[in-house]
Amino acid sequence: MFTALCISIFDQSIRDYHVHDDIHRMIENPYEKTAIEHLLYAKNWIDTVQWHLEDVIRDPKIDPVKALEMKRWIDRSNQERTDMVEHIDSYFLDKYNTVIPVPGASINTESPAWAIDRLSILGLKIWHMRxxxxxxxxxxxHREACRKKLEILLEQQRDLSTAIEELLEDIGKGRKYMKVYKQMKMYNDPSLNPVLYGQKP
Structure with missing residues (x-):
């Protein structure tokens, strides 16, 4: 099952990060660049670093200048996360490019990669709740309350995995079809953010 592969890769990425637990440490992706495993590992690494950035920036004693630097870092990370999701969706578009939708085929509310994005975040929630x-x-x-939350998160992981597998099967059999819209984030684009394009050189 594809989701079992995802969960395994995400767990590996999270474990690798926590060996040093350092937001500044560069990724050492163990997979070939052409492999889907490479994309999954890179995707979760971005999520894992951002998870810890979000922790650090909430320190009430953080220096305001440092906080702004972190906020800019998080903005860049969000863009990288979006780009990585689009790369993963490109993998699925290529995989299913010969499938002809059956009459009455429908589009899903989200693409496979955005569902996998949620699976990656769930992996982080499970790791830290554990x-x-x-x-x-x-x-x-505290521990008992967290054990109960962990059970719910694991149930969510199973349910989401089932839904993703069903979606991929539906796409493979033509019952659903993919239509990916590139994320048109405006706040990072100097030509679209009025605060940026309104500034004089």
Missing amino acids: EEATRADASET
């Missing part, structure tokens, strides 16, 4: 559920310096009340 940490909290076993944290030695936390109260038993």
Whole structure:
């Protein structure tokens, strides 16, 4: 199953990141650039670094200048995340490019890669909730509450995996078809953000 591969790669990426737990450490992708595993690993690495950036920027004692630098970093990371999702969708578009939709075929509310994006984030939630559920310096009340949340997250992971597998099967059999819209983010584009294009050189 494709989602089993995704979950395995995401877990590997998260484990690799936490060996050093350093937001500045560069990715060391173990997979060939032409492989879908390479894209999945890179996608989750971006998500994992951003997860920790979001933690750091919420420090109430953070220096405002440092916080602004982090915010700009998060903006770049969001763009990279979007670009990576589009690369993964390109993989599926190529994989299913010979499939002819059957009469009455419908489009899904989201593309396969955006569903996989949610699976990647779920992997991070599960990893960190499991940490909290076993944290030695936390109260038993805290650990028990986190164990219950972890059970729900694992259920979400199973349900989302099932939905993704069904979507891929439907696309493969022509019952659904892919139509990918490139993300037209405006705030990062100097020609579309009025705050940027309104500034004089």
